[in-house]
Amino acid sequence: MTTRYSPLHQKHVDAGASFTDFAGWQMPVRYSSDLAEHHAVRTAAGLFDLSHMGEIVVLGSDAAAALDYALAGNISAVSIGQAKYSLLLNETGGIIDDLVVYRTGDDRFLIVANASNREVVAEALKLRSAAFDCEVYDESDDLALIAVQGPKAFEILGQVDGLDIPGLAELKYYRSVPGTFEPNPPAQHEVFVARTGYTGEDGFELYIAPDVAPALWDAILETGQGSGLVPAGLASRDTLRLEAGMPLYGHELNESIRPAQAGLGRVVSLAKEGDFVGRSGIEAGLPPGSSVLVGLVSDGKRAGRAEYEVFHADRNVGAITSGALSPTLGYPIAMAYVHPSVGAVGTELTIDVRGTQVPASVVALPFYKREITS
Amino acid sequence: MSEPTERKYTKDHEWVDVVGDIATVGITDYAAEKLGDVVFVDLPAVGSTVAEGRVVGEIESTKSVGELFAPVAGTVLEINDAVVAKPELVNSDPFGEGWLIKVTFTELPQLLSYDDYSKLTGE
Numbered sequence: 001m002t003t004r005y006s007p008l009h010q011k012h013v014d015a016g017a018s019f020t021d022f023a024g025w026q027m028p029v030r031y032s033s034d035l036a037e038h039h040a041v042r043t044a045a046g047l048f049d050l051s052h053m054g055e056i057v058v059l060g061s062d063a064a065a066a067l068d069y070a071l072a073g074n075i076s077a078v079s080i081g082q083a084k085y086s087l088l089l090n091e092t093g094g095i096i097d098d099l100v101v102y103r104t105g106d107d108r109f110l111i112v113a114n115a116s117n118r119e120v121v122a123e124a125l126k127l128r129s130a131a132f133d134c135e136v137y138d139e140s141d142d143l144a145l146i147a148v149q150g151p152k153a154f155e156i157l158g159q160v161d162g163l164d165i166p167g168l169a170e171l172k173y174y175r176s177v178p179g180t181f182e183p184n185p186p187a188q189h190e191v192f193v194a195r196t197g198y199t200g201e202d203g204f205e206l207y208i209a210p211d212v213a214p215a216l217w218d219a220i221l222e223t224g225q226g227s228g229l230v231p232a233g234l235a236s237r238d239t240l241r242l243e244a245g246m247p248l249y250g251h252e253l254n255e256s257i258r259p260a261q262a263g264l265g266r267v268v269s270l271a272k273e274g275d276f277v278g279r280s281g282i283e284a285g286l287p288p289g290s291s292v293l294v295g296l297v298s299d300g301k302r303a304g305r306a307e308y309e310v311f312h313a314d315r316n317v318g319a320i321t322s323g324a325l326s327p328t329l330g331y332p333i334a335m336a337y338v339h340p341s342v343g344a345v346g347t348e349l350t351i352d353v354r355g356t357q358v359p360a361s362v363v364a365l366p367f368y369k370r371e372i373t374s
Numbered sequence: 375m376s377e378p379t380e381r382k383y384t385k386d387h388e389w390v391d392v393v394g395d396i397a398t399v400g401i402t403d404y405a406a407e408k409l410g411d412v413v414f415v416d417l418p419a420v421g422s423t424v425a426e427g428r429v430v431g432e433i434e435s436t437k438s439v440g441e442l443f444a445p446v447a448g449t450v451l452e453i454n455d456a457v458v459a460k461p462e463l464v465n466s467d468p469f470g471e472g473w474l475i476k477v478t479f480t481e482l483p484q485l486l487s488y489d490d491y492s493k494l495t496g497e
Contacts, residue, residue, distance in 0.1 A: 018407065033465070034436045035411040235410055235437050301414040303434070324436055325413045354432070354439070 054118030060134025089278025200244025
């Protein structure tokens with residue numbers, strides 16, 4: 001596989017970032033410190049390059065109907081400017097990927113998929129929409145994605161020179177709006193702005209042409225520096241989303257997991273008219289004993305990590321899918337799939353941390369929830 | 375302690391500073407950088423016997439877990455309590471305040487020179 005580079009790669013090199021391979025992309029894992037970047041997002045703001053994500057456009061008079069059939073949610077009920085978290089299911093109701101769907105017009109949707117699933121999602125959408133009057137375009141190479149996340153994200157974004165986002169002040173969570181960026185007037189570039197994110201904080205995601213992305217990156221960095229904004233890498237993104245109880249494809253989600261197991265039953269709309277891929281599998285219900293996703297917390301500093309086994313008394317009841325010492329909370333947190341008999345909040349379990357049984361309690365997700373001030 | 379250029383190294387990215395029959399052990403800046411922010415350090419008990427090449431402790435970062443190998447066989451003379459209390463010392467000063475253990479030994483195994491180690495990491 002050829003290595004892919006973000007249009008912002010040189011910015012990260014210049015900033016002294018360490019890189020990691022993510023689905024074939026060289027992406028910044030950290031710039032200086034995972035913890036500092038994590039705390040910056042919780043207390044001020046962080047700037048993320050997410051250009052590796054897949055962006056797929058579905059366009060045509062039947063686009064909404066096609067997505068109602070292709071995805072788990074009721075997509076035709078999504079209004080223009082609204083975003084919806086959804087799932088691409090297989091025939092048996094297993095999760096192929098989780099996605100965010102933005103309705104950008106009557107007959108146009110932008111679908112954002114995980115980097116590792118870009119081709120899979122694009123192919124599935126093409127296949128599933130073949131009988132509908134619409135086209136599927138993989139625009140991933142034509143869009144960079146920059147996220148500004150944190151309590152100061154709104155204040156910073158409103159002050160970036162050349163960035164015009166109509167109605168930014170009124171833009172609600174999971175809503176989007178087209179804007180413009182004009183780094184060198186009169187050259188004006190489109191930027192698609194959504195109030196979405198993957199950190200548990202308020203924040204925005206900005207989609208822009210790759211050649212203009214470096215100028216936007218610099219402009220946001222410069223504007224935000226006085227407010228404590230720092231560039232943040234994928235390491236902090238992972239601990240932030242874990243604290244926020246957000247599932248990650250490949251960890252909490254895969255084709256053998258049904259939405260209800262992952263606590264995502266609400267994402268599936270059985271009420272919508274017509275068939276959709278995965279409907280029969282979902283309607284059949286979960287087999288008895290299907291594992292459920294839970295949150296686990298422990299005392300001390302030793303964190304259970306992905307694939308560590310979980311026990312109830314001497315019985316192996318499941319395994320961790322993601323875990324870390326929570327930077328915000330100061331104690332170890334983990335998400336795990338366990339047998340439903342031990343999934344109730346308050347159940348005492350143990351985690352096998354490299355040979356040591358570490359006590360852990362089942363807690364409700366998320367581990368961290370921001371205070372809503374506005 | 376001596377300058378990093380004067381110390382011995384292992385392929386497991388540890389440095390060894392030898393004075394008499396005492397070896398002070400830590401991880402290199404390269405290893406610390408690869409680990410990311412260290413949040414937990416587990417060190418062997420003072421007085422315990424360690425065998426060359428065996429795992430004697432753990433260095434955990436937010437992202438991963440690194441193992442501490444004993445670069446020499448011997449007895450643990452001292453551990454760095456400061457680094458247990460403040461694991462971030464491993465990142466901020468890996469060759470100094472971030473040292474991990476001191477081991478008394480009778481025989482020093484073949485270790486890498488600074489130059490050899492630098493070739494290993496390509497730096």
